[in-house]
Structures are given as C-alpha cells and as structure tokens.
Amino acid sequence: MxxxxxxxxxxxxxxxxxxxxxxxxxxxxxxxxxxxxxxxxxxxxxxxxxxxxxxxxxxxxxxxxxxxxxxxxxxxxxxxxxxxxxxxxxxxxxxxxxxxxxxxxxxxxxxxxxxxxxxxxxxxxxxxxxxxxxxxxxxxxxxxxxxxxxxxxxxxxxxxxxxxxxxxxxxxxxxxxxxxxxxPSLTPEAGGHALFRIAVGLVKKLVIADVLGAGLVDPVFAAPEKYASAECIVAAVAYTFELYYDFSGYSDIAIGVAALFGFKFPENFNRPYLAKNIGEFWNRWHLSLSTWLRDYLYRPLGGNRVSKPRVLFNLMTVMVLGGLWHGADWRFAVWGAVHGVALCVSRCWEWSVGKPESPGIPRVALGMLTTFTIVVLTRVVFRAADMAHAGEFYERMMAGVPGIANVSPLVWGMLAAAVFFHAVPMKLYTVSSDLFVRMPVPVRAAVLVVLGLGIRHLSAVEARPYVYLQF
Incomplete structure (x- = not known):
C-alpha cells in the first residue's frame, strides 16, 4: 500500500x-x-x-x-x-x-x-x-x-x-x-495546510518524478548504447530530478499525513540543487539522514575537534558508510567515497583560502554549476545496475554521438517544470498554501478533485514504487 x-x-x-x-x-x-x-x-x-x-x-x-x-x-x-x-x-x-x-x-x-x-x-x-x-x-x-x-x-x-x-x-x-x-489538536487551518502539503507531494511524485522516470530515465539507463550522447546526459539530469521529486514527494506526503494527526515532522529537503558547494548540498539533501550521520557518527568520531587529517578521515568514513546505507552494493560505497573526496577537497579549500563573506554572482554560479555537475555524474553510479553498467553509461555520454530525438516534448516540459519549481523561493509554496487554506471548503474540495483528474491525465504511466522503498 x-x-x-x-x-x-x-x-x-x-x-x-x-x-x-x-x-x-x-x-x-x-x-x-x-x-x-x-x-x-x-x-x-x-x-x-x-x-x-x-x-x-x-x-x-x-x-x-x-x-x-x-x-x-x-x-x-x-x-x-x-x-x-x-x-x-x-x-x-x-x-x-x-x-x-x-x-x-x-x-x-x-x-x-x-x-x-x-x-x-x-x-x-x-x-x-x-x-x-x-x-x-x-x-x-x-x-x-x-x-x-x-x-x-x-x-x-x-x-x-x-x-x-x-x-x-x-x-x-x-x-x-x-x-x-x-x-492532540487540529485547527481547520492546520488541516488545510496538511492537505496542501499532501497534494504537493502527489504532484511531485506522480506528475514530475514518474513521468521523467518512465519517459526517459528507465529506457536510457536500460540500454544506453541505443541512445545518443546528449540523450544520456539529459537522462542523467532527469534522474537527478526524478530522485529528488520522488523522495521529497514522499516526505511531503509523510509530513502532511502526520500533521493531520497533530504531529510535526522535520523537513527533509531544502532545495539541494541550489547548493554552492558539496558541503552545502549535504546540508540541504535528505536532512534527517545527514543530521543523523552528523550526530551519531561524525561527531562521535571526533568531528571537527580533531586534527585536520583526522577530520578528512572522519568525512570519508561517514560518506562511505552513508553510501553503503543506501544499498548492499559496493557501487554505493563508491558513490559515497566520491562525495567524500569532494567534501575533503572542499574542506581543504576552505582551510587554505577561507570562506568568502560575500561571494560575487560569478563565483556563486560557478559553485552551483560545479556542485550540480558532481551530483549528476555520481547519480549515474547510484542508478546503474552495477559498476560495469555505469562505465558503459559514462562511455556513451562521452562518445559524442549526435541526436536528441528520443527526448519527448512531455519529458522536456517536465524537466522545465522540475527546474522551475525547484528554483522558486519557498515563500511561493507558503503563499500558495495560505491561499488554499483561505478558500471555502467546497472550493478546496473542487481544487483537489481537479488536481486529481489532472494528475491522472498527465501521469500517463502506472504509479511506480518510491525509489527509497528499497532502502
């Protein structure tokens, strides 16, 4: 269920x-x-x-x-x-x-x-x-x-x-x-906000994540040799957004349902693909896991309170073990190790040059692009069936085979929507939730019905299990 x-x-x-x-x-x-x-x-x-x-x-x-x-x-x-x-x-x-x-x-x-x-x-x-x-x-x-x-x-x-x-x-x-x-207590306003949060989670999962997965990610990762290099690159980007909208959609539904019973769950994501460095990314992605690893593994190992070589060792240990937490396969350890190396490089850079108080727009843009590129490239290992398959996917990405015809207009539209809704300020969601709550109950019900029909129309594939269900 x-x-x-x-x-x-x-x-x-x-x-x-x-x-x-x-x-x-x-x-x-x-x-x-x-x-x-x-x-x-x-x-x-x-x-x-x-x-x-x-x-x-x-x-x-x-x-x-x-x-x-x-x-x-x-x-x-x-x-x-x-x-x-x-x-x-x-x-x-x-x-x-x-x-x-x-x-x-x-x-x-x-x-x-x-x-x-x-x-x-x-x-x-x-x-x-x-x-x-x-x-x-x-x-x-x-x-x-x-x-x-x-x-x-x-x-x-x-x-x-x-x-x-x-x-x-x-x-x-x-x-x-x-x-x-x-x-427990539940006000009409709190109930309305909870329903809005659940609706957002359903849209994330059923409309954006599932369409990206079935429309491009699954077929390309299944047989990368049948697709052009650009199509493989787009599929890697699409999977990066699929994973985010799939998991954050689940989290939204969980947070919303818990709120219906009077409980407040912690937030699990904070627009991670806007991170300016890999450390910031892990402070925005899967927050409940990141904070758990920090409090129950990184800090007991010594955290930042030890020598610099030991700090780097602690970072690598946490990321490799955190990678293995995601699955019983050495490719997850490799995925975690690459992120660990990136964290160590970022930490060494901060030690050598310090943190800029107010970095300019070019530096921020370069940091965001670099971080997102690292995330996308490592997601290939995360998604591939094994390391050999990941190697084949990377090889195809770099082969320079032209073509982009297999990316459908629907997938392009969902990718654009994924980028847009990830980048907009969180205040937009808050304002939208407030507007939903202020609607009369019949209007709210009509909105939810229309939303359900829209989801059924746009999500042209059968509902798929959550990616993190396997973990």
Whole structure:
C-alpha cells in the first residue's frame, strides 16, 4: 500500500475518522495509531513485524535498564547492546549476501570455497530507517537527551508510525514520542495546510518524478548504447530530478499525513540543487539522514575537534558508510567515497583560502554549476545496475554521438517544470498554501478533485514504487 495510491487515501481517511473520534482518551488514540501502523506495514509483508517486535523488545529493555542503572559502565554496556543489536539486524538482512558475494569473488581464484548458494534473505521494507531511528532513541537516552519513561507500546509506535515507517524521514524521539501523551489538536487551518502539503507531494511524485522516470530515465539507463550522447546526459539530469521529486514527494506526503494527526515532522529537503558547494548540498539533501550521520557518527568520531587529517578521515568514513546505507552494493560505497573526496577537497579549500563573506554572482554560479555537475555524474553510479553498467553509461555520454530525438516534448516540459519549481523561493509554496487554506471548503474540495483528474491525465504511466522503498 504505497502512500500515493487510492488505497492509502482510503486508509488515511478511515484512521483519521477513528483517531479524532477518540483523541481525548490516551489509550484509545494510541491504540488506533498502533493498530493502523501494524496493518499498514503488514500490507507490504507481515513477517518482518515479528523481527521488529524482537528488536524493539531488546531496545526497550536496554532503555529501562539505563534508566535504573547507577553505574556509567552499565549504561554504556546497555547502549552498546542496543546499537550492536540494531546494526546486526541491518547487517544480517541487508549486507550478508553482499559480503558472501565479495568473499566468493576474492577467494575463488585461490581455490578457497565459499558458500555457493545465496542466503535469499528478504530485507524488510524500511529496515534502514527503522534501525537508524531505533539507534537514535537509545543513544539519546544514554546521552540523557531523551526520556526513558515511555511505555513499550509508545516505543513500538514511535518506530512503526505509519506515515514514515517505509522511507522516513528519520524522526527523533524529541520530535514524536514526547507528544504521544499530549492531547492532540487540529485547527481547520492546520488541516488545510496538511492537505496542501499532501497534494504537493502527489504532484511531485506522480506528475514530475514518474513521468521523467518512465519517459526517459528507465529506457536510457536500460540500454544506453541505443541512445545518443546528449540523450544520456539529459537522462542523467532527469534522474537527478526524478530522485529528488520522488523522495521529497514522499516526505511531503509523510509530513502532511502526520500533521493531520497533530504531529510535526522535520523537513527533509531544502532545495539541494541550489547548493554552492558539496558541503552545502549535504546540508540541504535528505536532512534527517545527514543530521543523523552528523550526530551519531561524525561527531562521535571526533568531528571537527580533531586534527585536520583526522577530520578528512572522519568525512570519508561517514560518506562511505552513508553510501553503503543506501544499498548492499559496493557501487554505493563508491558513490559515497566520491562525495567524500569532494567534501575533503572542499574542506581543504576552505582551510587554505577561507570562506568568502560575500561571494560575487560569478563565483556563486560557478559553485552551483560545479556542485550540480558532481551530483549528476555520481547519480549515474547510484542508478546503474552495477559498476560495469555505469562505465558503459559514462562511455556513451562521452562518445559524442549526435541526436536528441528520443527526448519527448512531455519529458522536456517536465524537466522545465522540475527546474522551475525547484528554483522558486519557498515563500511561493507558503503563499500558495495560505491561499488554499483561505478558500471555502467546497472550493478546496473542487481544487483537489481537479488536481486529481489532472494528475491522472498527465501521469500517463502506472504509479511506480518510491525509489527509497528499497532502502
């Protein structure tokens, strides 16, 4: 049940009605959200719920143990158990097969046998987001930045809350769990803004991302040798925007649906392709992941408080591991490593010349163009089936084969719309949302109906799964 499907819309309406019918009573409203979240996840595949229950039980016991422990050594041992438990869950389902294949390729030439049969473990949907959010809570309790007084039911709901369980954003306990015991409220204005946010997310996903993907990206990446060099370049740019509108569209829907139940999720994107350097890009792209890596990996490694060589090492470590978080394939490590090198070069440049207080327009434009080029070129590795396929795509891009006929007018139009809506000031979205809220209810309903019909007309392809669903 994808969040851009009609089934999800019906599901949210039903849960919304039940939730607000009992919202003044703690256990009924928590029960509605938990049952809805379990049902929503089971619609994908029910078995992983048992795995998650085991993981939450271990974490909850560790959290309660840290609250009662008098010794710092005991607290450290408990948080270590929680972190190792979660990472073992992630490693077992996500990376075990990758490691088996790597060992097979490395040791086979030496005559050393490795298990030949694949493990065939089916990774639970949204496992990476579940694990990172689980670690954030137990570590925050250890750091005394989060309360350990929450019940097991609250802990489970925090990790499986249906608007975000599949693809984030990664929400901290201070942003969600602390509000479970507060009686929620929803004003007509807040509800209108939430509906507008959901509508924006649907347009991003179904109109822009899916049309770019089906209309150009998928066929070109499937057989780059059949397309001209310029068409491959346009496809790489189109994929860069497809990924943004696909994932930010999901985030918009998640933020909007959470708001309908009285919860505020953090923003996950801030016009990342307007970044002037690669460091700024990562401060704008997938914010919940970037801040998680900063707070739970980069800073514990020493962050900026260590020697310059160690800072560069920390940056590379974070980016390689962050790359591997995206998928059990060494090409994601390569993708992360290239970004890590770019971050290190950017940091060394800042150390040598300093940060300009007011860079001129030419320098800003050059920085934006350079950053966007790096992002587009590395996206090829991200999208390709393997490194060999990525190499073929790069080779075709640089072959100088003329032609652009396979880029349809619809794709050109969607690319233009993608660039325009990414570049406009955020105030435009705020003003548009305010105008929507001030409309009479019948007019709002008519607008949503027209929008739905327009989406159905423009999105000439079947709804596609979210790209980040695989992570």
């Amino acid at each position: 994808l969040s851009h499907s009609v089934q999800y819309l019906v599901f949210v309406i039903a849960v919304f009605a039940l939730y607000w019918a009992v919202h003044r009573h703690y256990w009924p409203r928590i029960g509605v959200l938990l049952v809805a979240s379990l049902f929503f996840y089971a619609a994908f595949t029910p078995f992983p719920i048992l795995i998650f229950l085991v993981g939450v039980t271990v974490d909850h016991l560790c959290v309660k143990g840290m609250a009662r422990a008098q010794s710092q050594g005991v607290r450290k041992a408990l948080v270590t158990v929680s972190v190792v438990s979660n990472l073992s869950l992630l490693a077992g389902f996500k990376y075990l097969e990758m490691l088996r294949q790597s060992l097979l390729s490395l040791l086979a030439p030496w005559g050393i046998e490795v298990r030949a049969e694949p493990f065939n473990l089916l990774m639970p949907v949204g496992l990476s987001f579940f694990v990172f959010q689980a670690i954030s809570y137990t570590v925050d309790v250890y750091r005394q930045k989060a309360s350990a007084e929450h019940s097991f039911i609250e802990h489970l709901l925090y990790l499986l809350f249906f608007p975000r369980v599949v693809s984030g954003p990664i929400v901290r306990a201070s942003e969600l769990m602390v509000h479970f015991r507060q009686t």
